[in-house]
Amino acid sequence: MSRPVLGRGARTASASVVVLDRDRSLVEAARRDPARFDALYRKYLAQVYSFALYELGDHHAAEDATERVFLRALAALPRFREQARPDDGPEASTFRVWLFRIARNTVANERRARRRRPATSLEAALGAGLAVADPADLEADAVTRDEAGEAIRALRALPDDRRRALTLRFVDEMTTAEIAGVLGRSEGAVRVLIHRALGAVARELGRERGTRVGDHDGEAPPAHDAGTRDARS
């Protein structure tokens, strides 16, 4: 999230390390000229959109939420204060953490509004021809479709905070410190949150596999097995 560089204090006897927000130059440019916000927008679009998609499970809802996040971020940019200094601790607010706080609030409100409406399947949304943002993610092909479906079902079965933490950790590849800033918790609390969430996912995956093995062992033919699992999702 932040890269340590030697600041002016390095010339003194006690060289100090200044943590510089890696987006500082882009943020300052956007403050001088709001049209330059475009660079920050392009940089974080896929991350914010992915977070919204995994949280909402619907392609259109994710687009609406993403739109609001960036409109709000641009509108509030003059009041963004970088606090990426070591003394600020886990609450250190870089631009990305600040942006994802806006995203968390926007998506949470959208989830509340959609509670009475049935959400479409995230698996369907992910399989609807959306482009994968990072070519490195193509390794996901190594994972079977069943495995991916099980993982997504297990993720969506988690309580809100655990699900958000795992999404930010694995999809957006945030550090624990960044997630702590987004969720407003301590780093230690986030680590425990993620660890427990992983345990819950592991149990759910084991249960799913047990159920699947049971289905195969039963009288139902494999063709019906797929339908059964689809219905369960």
Next chain:
Amino acid sequence: MSDEVDALVADRYIDALLAAADRHAVDAPSNAAVDPDVREAARILRASLVRVHPSFRFEERLAGRLADLALSQVRPALAAGGSLVELPPASASILDADPLVGAIIRGELDPTDADAVEAADRLPPTRRPLLVGGAITSAAISLVGVAYVAWRASRPSAQGRSSNRAMARAARAARARRVAAGVSTLVIAGASTAAAVTAGLGGPG
């Protein structure tokens, strides 16, 4: 305490897992200190939870809206006298997309404050302010029209009622003439008048 230590070890493992993916490493890192089930769950999540990109069409549409919002932020908001405010053309669509943007721009709402955002979202949408710039705008003309209709609706005048009675009398007279002449069907050709249509509505019998 043990829970925190386990969490720390698992956190280090996830760091290594994500770094291995960045290096395009074939094998997942191994750490015997981490529960094998947790390791496997982390591996599957890393491979399954792909980052996705929205459509190009959406990306460009939102980029356009952000450019419009950026333009409105640099444009001087107040016209001379302080009473008339110029509304950039795109602002209406931006406020439609997110009614809270106006409050954020004015510094009345912090979008990172979860409680404030939730409370603001529960409020009924405020009416979009009417902002008139320069001379007469179409919005102002519409305002005149709305005021006129409201005024007419609140005054069902005696003149209107007598006019209706006259129309009814004409319709009855026309029908009586048709019946007397034995005409059962009224054919309206070409540019018929409203009076003829009204007369025809009486119909035979």
